[in-house]
Amino acid sequence: MLLSKNSALESKDNEIFEVEESIAIQSELIKTMTTMVNSKAYVNERNQMVPEARCRKQANYHVEQNNKIVDEELSDWESKFFEVDMDDLHELFMAANYLEIESLLNGVTKRVGDFIKACKNVEVIRQTFGINNDFAAQQEEEIRKLNSWNHI
Amino acid sequence: MSLKSIMRELKEMKEGIGSISKRGGESKVWRSRTRSHVAPDRAPTESESVEQSPWANLPPELLLDIIQRVEESETAWPARAVVVFCAAVCRSWREITKEIVQTPEQCGRLTFPISLKQPGPHESPIQCYIRRDRATSTYLLFYGLVPSEGESDKLLLAARKVRRATCTDFVISLVADDFSRASYTYVGKLRSNFFGTKFTIHDSQPPCDSIIPSITRSSRRFHSKQVCPKLSSSNYNIGTITYELNVLRTRGPRRMHCVLHSIPISSIQEGGTAPTPLAFRQSFDEQLSPLISSKGKEPMTNPSSPTLPATPLHPLGSGEPLTLKNKAPRWHEQLQCWCLNFKGRVTVASVKNFQLVAAVEPSHNVSPEEQEKVILQFGKIGKDIFTMDYRYPLSAFQAFAICLSSFDTKPACE
Numbered sequence: 040m041l042l043s044k045n046s047a048l049e050s051k052d053n054e055i056f057e058v059e060e061s062i063a064i065q066s067e068l069i070k071t072m073t074t075m076v077n078s079k080a081y082v083n084e085r086n087q088m089v090p091e092a093r094c095r096k097q098a099n100y101h102v103e104q105n106n107k108i109v110d111e112e113l114s115d116w117e118s119k120f121f122e123v124d125m126d127d128l129h130e131l132f133m134a135a136n137y138l139e140i141e142s143l144l145n146g147v148t149k150r151v152g153d154f155i156k157a158c159k160n161v162e163v164i165r166q167t168f169g170i171n172n173d174f175a176a177q178q179e180e181e182i183r184k185l186n187s188w189n190h191i
Numbered sequence: 192m193s194l195k196s197i198m199r200e201l202k203e204m205k206e207g208i209g210s211i212s213k214r215g216g217e218s219k220v221w222r223s224r225t226r227s228h229v230a231p232d233r234a235p236t237e238s239e240s241v242e243q244s245p246w247a248n249l250p251p252e253l254l255l256d257i258i259q260r261v262e263e264s265e266t267a268w269p270a271r272a273v274v275v276f277c278a279a280v281c282r283s284w285r286e287i288t289k290e291i292v293q294t295p296e297q298c299g300r301l302t303f304p305i306s307l308k309q310p311g312p313h314e315s316p317i318q319c320y321i322r323r324d325r326a327t328s329t330y331l332l333f334y335g336l337v338p339s340e341g342e343s344d345k346l347l348l349a350a351r352k353v354r355r356a357t358c359t360d361f362v363i364s365l366v367a368d369d370f371s372r373a374s375y376t377y378v379g380k381l382r383s384n385f386f387g388t389k390f391t392i393h394d395s396q397p398p399c400d401s402i403i404p405s406i407t408r409s410s411r412r413f414h415s416k417q418v419c420p421k422l423s424s425s426n427y428n429i430g431t432i433t434y435e436l437n438v439l440r441t442r443g444p445r446r447m448h449c450v451l452h453s454i455p456i457s458s459i460q461e462g463g464t465a466p467t468p469l470a471f472r473q474s475f476d477e478q479l480s481p482l483i484s485s486k487g488k489e490p491m492t493n494p495s496s497p498t499l500p501a502t503p504l505h506p507l508g509s510g511e512p513l514t515l516k517n518k519a520p521r522w523h524e525q526l527q528c529w530c531l532n533f534k535g536r537v538t539v540a541s542v543k544n545f546q547l548v549a550a551v552e553p554s555h556n557v558s559p560e561e562q563e564k565v566i567l568q569f570g571k572i573g574k575d576i577f578t579m580d581y582r583y584p585l586s587a588f589q590a591f592a593i594c595l596s597s598f599d600t601k602p603a604c605e
Binding site for chain 1: 242243244245246247249250253256257258260261264265270272273275276277278279280281282284285303304346365366369374375376471
């Protein structure tokens, strides 16, 4: 009997999708869970991922990543993959963190870093990430005044 | 862990999802109820903060990873300004950024304004240059080997010479357009006596070893919203520089003697450390990161850890202060001039050029390597352009102040 090399993953919003096992185990979390259940390839094992709604996207990420052999194609594809709005990027980030997918985590971290580096001043960073200024008034004043050193 | 217990756990997780989402719903209700309460005027703590972007509340290890990568990739100015921006975005970002950024002694880079009051690295000096503007009596200290094309160099400090009746002051500021002593950007000053033979360096904030920070420690008990004590405009004498005529050869180089009251001689003994302030003035950062005092063989507390208590402070003056003297040049018979090996960093002969090394006695127990180290080097490379290279245990501010004294000496001692 041929054991299917696919695993079925169910997300929090009850969507089930199949991914190749070799891709599923890119997630350290899934890898750990599955190795504990069965050391061999498993058939349609159902694994719960509690907060996850982006599995399909990540599964796609890996499929494409594995398919792309040429570096240029890969980096082009990667930059398009990460061209999402900040909310989506955040979800991707949390998912990659929870599922412990290192390559995806690196990709998001780099993208966020690039966003930050492109900002010309503090206000632009806040706007980009939708962050509110939560400093106490006096600390804010002092930071602002000291930052005149950077001619902001 | 047995298979059965894993399956049970998975099952519980599945059932737990329902209850978790219920709890999530409840907590949402709780939050909205809190928002409508009339709360006493306090700075918002993290748990009751107003609607905040998820990007401000990232898991600390993720935020650390992001900001660390940014910091590691932007090591040179002006791009490095982005690291300072990160520390000004919001409280969580500030905490993480301050944790990541190392002192100049540790990493050889200048980041925050306070870097200018922290000791330089032990081995390779930090290299800067000074541009003099005679018309405005202003001196500007820039980060970089030499002036670059396009004038995009990072301005570190600015000084303005102010002549008074019986003395001259060089007021030192973080910016070139504000030399007011009451300003946040005021850093300190250099004062010379009437003859231009003796100078005192004044710091706008007390050195780590003074008793005054004990007030800071008690103010830490107050909530961060507490009104900050009025920014003191007093100055603290942290160093004295004297120039003496060289009596042997009237055209010879003068002798410089520099006593640094805030740096103990133990700083250049084995295992010694130099005072490293972590924040400007009585700032709120001091509530997160204690000031560091170091005397000789006391264990050095990690300056980037915000949770350690302040080490015991000693009254100013205990322990012998570090003294610097200028390295004696050699007379070059063929060239018929005094020479010092500036390693290419000084190219124009000038009586102002100097190299400072530690002045030690055998009893001080300072290694020969340390004694040889040029702690501060200053010299001319062009009309109104001078290079300044400094290293541990001096800070950029102290180095700049010492160099400024070289500009003010009167013909009487040249």
